[in-house]
Amino acid sequence: xxxxxxxxxSGATWVSLCLIVLVYVLVFIAxxxxxxxxxxxxxxxxxxxxxxxxxSMNLLNGFTGxxxxxQAGFMLIGAxxxxxxxxxxxxxxxxxxxxxGGIVQFTLPIFVAMILAGLVAAFFAFxxxxxxLRLKSDYLxxxxxxxAEIVRAVFQWDKLGPLTNGSNMLRMFPNFNNFNxxxxxxxxxxxxxxxxxxxxxxxxxxxxxxxxxxxxGRALQAIRDDEIAAEAMGINLFHHKELSFxxxxxxxxxxxxxxxxxxxxxQAKSFTSAMTYEILLIVVIGGIGSVTGSVISSFLFVACxxxxxxxxxxxxxxxxxEVPLLRNGFRLVVFSVVIMIVVLFFRRGIMxxxxxxxxxxxxxxxxx
Amino acid sequence: MKEPVLEIRHLTMQxxxxxxxxxxxxxxxxxxxxxLIGPNGAGxxxxxNCVTSxxxxxxGAVIFRGMPIARNHPSGRMRKFYxxxxxxxxxxxxxxxxxxxxxxxxxxxxxxxxxxxxxxxxFENVLTAMHLRRRSNVFTQMLHLNGQEEAAMRKETDRLxxxxxxxxxxxxxATSLPYGKQRLLEIxxxxxxxxxxxxxxxxxxxxxxxxxxxxxxFIRRIKEQFSLTVLVIEHHMNLVMDISDRIYVIDFGxxxxxxxxxxxxxxxxxxxxxxxxxxx
Numbered sequence: 066x067x068x069x070x071x072x073x074x075s076g077a078t079w080v081s082l083c084l085i086v087l088v089y090v091l092v093f094i095a096x097x098x099x100x101x102x103x104x105x106x107x108x109x110x111x112x113x114x115x116x117x118x119x120x121s122m123n124l125l126n127g128f129t130g131x132x133x134x135x136q137a138g139f140m141l142i143g144a145x146x147x148x149x150x151x152x153x154x155x156x157x158x159x160x161x162x163x164x165x166g167g168i169v170q171f172t173l174p175i176f177v178a179m180i181l182a183g184l185v186a187a188f189f190a191f192x193x194x195x196x197x198l199r200l201k202s203d204y205l206x207x208x209x210x211x212x213a214e215i216v217r218a219v220f221q222w223d224k225l226g227p228l229t230n231g232s233n234m235l236r237m238f239p240n241f242n243n244f245n246x247x248x249x250x251x252x253x254x255x256x257x258x259x260x261x262x263x264x265x266x267x268x269x270x271x272x273x274x275x276x277x278x279x280x281x282g283r284a285l286q287a288i289r290d291d292e293i294a295a296e297a298m299g300i301n302l303f304h305h306k307e308l309s310f311x312x313x314x315x316x317x318x319x320x321x322x323x324x325x326x327x328x329x330x331x332q333a334k335s336f337t338s339a340m341t342y343e344i345l346l347i348v349v350i351g352g353i354g355s356v357t358g359s360v361i362s363s364f365l366f367v368a369c370x371x372x373x374x375x376x377x378x379x380x381x382x383x384x385x386x387e388v389p390l391l392r393n394g395f396r397l398v399v400f401s402v403v404i405m406i407v408v409l410f411f412r413r414g415i416m417x418x419x420x421x422x423x424x425x426x427x428x429x430x431x432x433x
Numbered sequence: 434m435k436e437p438v439l440e441i442r443h444l445t446m447q448x449x450x451x452x453x454x455x456x457x458x459x460x461x462x463x464x465x466x467x468x469l470i471g472p473n474g475a476g477x478x479x480x481x482n483c484v485t486s487x488x489x490x491x492x493g494a495v496i497f498r499g500m501p502i503a504r505n506h507p508s509g510r511m512r513k514f515y516x517x518x519x520x521x522x523x524x525x526x527x528x529x530x531x532x533x534x535x536x537x538x539x540x541x542x543x544x545x546x547x548x549x550x551x552x553x554x555x556f557e558n559v560l561t562a563m564h565l566r567r568r569s570n571v572f573t574q575m576l577h578l579n580g581q582e583e584a585a586m587r588k589e590t591d592r593l594x595x596x597x598x599x600x601x602x603x604x605x606x607a608t609s610l611p612y613g614k615q616r617l618l619e620i621x622x623x624x625x626x627x628x629x630x631x632x633x634x635x636x637x638x639x640x641x642x643x644x645x646x647x648x649x650x651f652i653r654r655i656k657e658q659f660s661l662t663v664l665v666i667e668h669h670m671n672l673v674m675d676i677s678d679r680i681y682v683i684d685f686g687x688x689x690x691x692x693x694x695x696x697x698x699x700x701x702x703x704x705x706x707x708x709x710x711x712x713x
Contacts, residue, residue, distance in 0.1 A: 272575060275575050275576065275577055276571075276574070276575045278577075279571075279574035279575055279577060279579075280560075280561075280563075280564050280567055280569075280574050280579075280583070280586075281564070281571050281574050281575070283553070283557060283560065283561040283564065284561060284564045286550065286552055286553065286561075287550045287553075287561045287564075289552070290549075290550035290551045290552050290553065291548045291549070291550055291551070293487075293532075293544075293548060294544065294548035294549070294550065295550075296531065296532040296533050296536075297485065297532050297533075297536060297541075297542055297544070297548075298533075298536060298541075298561065298562040298564070298565065298622065298623075298625075298626060299533045299536035299537050299562070299564070299565030299626050300533055300561075300564060300565065301531065301533045301534075302531075302533070308571060354552070418552070
């Protein structure tokens with residue numbers, strides 16, 4: 066009885082699910098076979114992290130129509146909460162060397178700390194949302210951007226040192242490599258350092274997708290489509306925007322914790338607004354309003370910036386001929402041009418508003 | 434005498450020096466279809482927006498089933514250049530709601546310039562409007578544990594679409610529907626909020642004569658079927674004369690006449706203001 070009213074899961078959805086499972090299997094196999102230092106894993110780990118953050122931003126920008134630029138701020142909060150609560154007690158003295166070991170003298174399990182990271186980020190989002198979400202479009206963007214900058218400054222404040230280690234970096238906390246299974250002598254038996262981030266990211270993104278396809282998700286999309294009509298249909302604008310803002314920030318916080326694990330160190334000054342723009346760029350390239358697009362473009366973006374275009378930064382010789390222009394920094398020039406081309410020719414992003422199952426559906430024109 | 438469903442008392446809406454609605458008094462009894470007519474710019478939609486709390490009236494009160502849903506009096510700077518009447522009649526507590534609250538209380542509306550949710554299909558448009566009546570919270574919905582409720586809502590949506598005759602286009606994007614069907618979809622969406630009072634803002638705008646005729650029958654039918662009370666703003670005289678039990682006529686924000694369709698057709702003030710003295 067329960068299932069009856071739900072749309073029965075279509076063939077296209079099954080194909081998509083199988084494809085996703087296949088990706089996970091491939092990641093798992095690759096990790097066991099290829100050397101762990103391979104650039105592929107760097108890209109996959111960072112890609113998975115960015116995918117989650119990009120999807121969380123897409124929930125706000127693409128599905129609720131709130132143009133927020135505070136993502137870096139919430140990532141920072143998430144990263145710090147995670148780091149502060151997971152540094153092993155034995156290492157605290159050396160990490161907090163200027164602050165007598167800090168004031169937090171206990172550690173939380175990794176996953177508890179990650180959830181806490183999300184919750185704290187969501188709590189800050191709730192507080193900042195109270196005044197800020199009454200603003201519209203550009204004003205909201207500026208206010209959230211300002212918030213992110215303030216957070217960055219506050220976390221570096223000397224007086225908060227016992228908690229945040231001031232402007233010094235936090236390190237020694239468990240990172241992705243801790244997910245690898247080891248035998249008694251410390252040799253890695255099963256590599257999981259890429260698969261686990263994939264799983265975390267996958268579960269979070271799945272939750273966001275489920276939200277988007279629920280009644281609340283439709284209400285949020287109604288707000289995006291027409292605020293006045295949404296309100297006239299009994300959707301409380303403020304409550305729903307606040308909800309979307311908190312949920313988005315929760316996942317941005319979890320994403321921040323993952324970023325901390327990826328980087329193995331955390332320092333507030335690296336969470337600049339440029340980081341928000343990177344995420345925004347990913348969302349735009351992927352397609353505003355497409356979760357699939359955000360995920361795909363995260364991996365493409367990370368792969369381009371970290372891996373595929375690296376050769377442009379080094380001198381290359383073809384025979385005895387030295388290829389001109391290739392020197393440090395040239396990568397960024399090419400990268401910018403690539404982005405411009407993408408934006409010019411895929412004006413609505415790679416995916417538009419399509420999702421993965423839409424690609425396997427026969428085109429009836431019913432959904433565009 | 435029974436209590437009216439909606440009562441508007443001395444409603445005045447002043448934007449700066451412009452008095453858009455001036456001392457409007459209306460009442461709508463249960464089960465009635467009442468029309469509010471007037472020339473362009475007479476303040477009909479403004480009155481509508483005051484009822485639905487899109488605007489906060491400058492003075493006066495709106496009472497829905499005996500409960501004030503909007504109530505205000507000129508204060509502060511407005512008091513100085515207030516141009517309406519009854520300046521002190523509504524001093525005391527101020528009542529102001531948000532539009533979503535009004536809808537929750539049971540007043541649904543459609544829009545003069547159609548405002549459907551553009552990114553959604555016809556079906557989703559109606560389904561979204563049921564969000565208001567959900568009892569499950571965001572977490573159970575996120576995990577899709579509200580299957581029964583969702584199923585009931587989808588069934589109800591199908592029923593509503595069948596009633597307005599849009600079943601065959603339910604999976605089309607709302608904006609790709611022809612104009613007349615978009616209007617019907619807006620009505621279906623309003624009905625999905627389970628209203629007691631339905632406000633229709635120019636439902637026949639952009640419809641051809643045949644569609645208009647169908648619309649009058651349709652409005653009567655849904656009124657009976659959902660035991661609604663209807664307030665309609667309209668320009669099409671045929672439609673208004675056909676469906677209304679009573680008519681209010683406003684011009685320059687002021688009520689100039691009220692009565693049955695026959696009385697209004699005979700009223701010289703209306704003929705002069707509305708029909709420009711040209712009677713055929």
